[in-house]
Amino acid sequence: MLIVCGLSWLLLSLPAQAKAVDAYVQRYLGVREAVPLVMNRQGETKLFSPAALSNGKRFFEDNCKNCHVGGTTLPDPTVPLSLDALKGATPPRDTVEGLVAFLRQPMVYDGSEETYACRAVPEHWLDSEEIENLAAFILRSAEKAPGWGSTTF
Ligand code: HEC
Numbered sequence: 001m002l003i004v005c006g007l008s009w010l011l012l013s014l015p016a017q018a019k020a021v022d023a024y025v026q027r028y029l030g031v032r033e034a035v036p037l038v039m040n041r042q043g044e045t046k047l048f049s050p051a052a053l054s055n056g057k058r059f060f061e062d063n064c065k066n067c068h069v070g071g072t073t074l075p076d077p078t079v080p081l082s083l084d085a086l087k088g089a090t091p092p093r094d095t096v097e098g099l100v101a102f103l104r105q106p107m108v109y110d111g112s113e114e115t116y117a118c119r120a121v122p123e124h125w126l127d128s129e130e131i132e133n134l135a136a137f138i139l140r141s142a143e144k145a146p147g148w149g150s151t152t153f
Contacts, residue, residue: 059126070149082148
């Protein structure tokens with residue numbers, strides 16, 4: 001009992017920043033300090049902190065994971081969140097800005113029309129910084145997480 005109390009006291013007294021970092025982000029995404037991610041076609045990069053990526057992950061788990069567990073797309077397995085699939089979309093979605101554009105207004109894979117199969121993320125739900133964190137989590141996962149977006153079950 002004493003140990004449990006001592007442990008929760010320790011956790012509560014950690015700075016908010018440290019608590020906010022997710023173990024998966026550190027371990028499987030290899031993010032222990034801010035990492036650069038590609039923002040756009042021009043190749044500009046921006047640094048994302050472990051806490052920012054952890055926020056993106058939490059949002060993904062709460063709102064996207066039902067359909068996209070482990071980077072797959074359960075309702076349509078031919079459009080997973082793997083790097084190759086994101087790259088191959090029109091316009092490509094393998095950058096933070098490309099993903100944000102898609103999430104603000106999801107389009108079918110060839111870009112020809114809107115899709116209502118995915119869940120749009122409007123401004124009043126996530127502001128521009130928060131949605132970038134979500135996109136950064138997806139991009140980093142596509143680059144690093146073992147098995148992310150695999151289509152072989
Ligand atoms: C109800 C199921 C569902 C939910 C919830 C959902 N999606 Fe989707 N998502 C889909 C489907 C289906 C597609 C493929 C759509 C198409 O091509 O018409 C898709 C496509 C995508 C793609 C494009 C993948 C590629 O290879 O181009 C991304 C990125 C994405 N979703 C992210 C998200 C995020 C982030 C969330 C949470 C805010 C989310 N989705 C919530 C079903 C869902």
